[in-house]
Amino acid sequence: MKKIESFRIDHTRLKRGIYVSRKDAVGSECVTTFDLRMKEPNNEPALSPESAHTMEHIGATFLRNHAEYGDKVIYFGPMGCLTGFYLLLAGDYESVDIVDLVRGLFRFAADFEGDIPGASAVECGNYTFMDPAGAVIEAKKYCAEVLDVISLENLVYPE
Template sequence: MNKIESFKIDHTKLKRGIYVSRRDQIGAENVTTFDLRVKEPNNEAALDSAAAHTLEHIGATFLRNHSEYGDKIIYFGPMGCLTGFYLLLNGKYDSKDVVSLIRELFKFAADFEGDVPGASAVECGNYTLMDLSLAKTEAAKYYAEVLDGIGLDNLNYPE
């Protein structure tokens, strides 16, 4: 089997940031997959699964209701390794194009109050796997330490 593209990235050099993971063309449409790397792989603890699940619910709801990008959102969810999230957008984008959107998203999550969207037995298959407090902490940390002063090293995969 051929190695998939994401396994070709040297994760020992990968910093937290916003990266274009891949671009695909499906018919006449372009899809951009972003790697929202919240944790430095293999150097810091992965996201807690309950925090990641909570951020997925808050993030997906925020993004699909966004006034500018809502109709372009295809998917938002955690990576299997729990070091970040994938965001798929309809269109051809670079990392710098979505910095403001990702800042809005993680600021919203860090400041979120109230019931987590979709956190009921009727709406979610594992609704008890939620930790709003930890999700807010992780969102605030990513915002303050990465997104607030993001630079080129955090927008382009390492060579």
């Protein structure tokens, strides 16, 4: 079986950042998949499932309501390894194009107070599986240590 592209990235050299994971043609349109890497793979603890679930609710709500990108958001959700999130946007983008969007997203999550969007039995299949405090801590860490000081090594996959 052919190895998929995301498994060809050397995760022992991967830093936290914003990466273009892939670009796919869907009809005549391009869909760009971003790797929003919050944790250095295999070198620091992964996100807790509860905090990732909370960030998914906050993040998806922020992104789908964004004035510029809201209608371009196809998907936002956690990676199976819980070291970050995937963001799929309609359009042909590079990592540098969405730095401000991702900063805004995680600052919003870092400052979030109140009821988590969609966190009720009617709206979510596992609404009690949330950790708002953990989500805030992780979002603040990603902003301070990565997004606010981002450089080229955090925007292009290692070779």
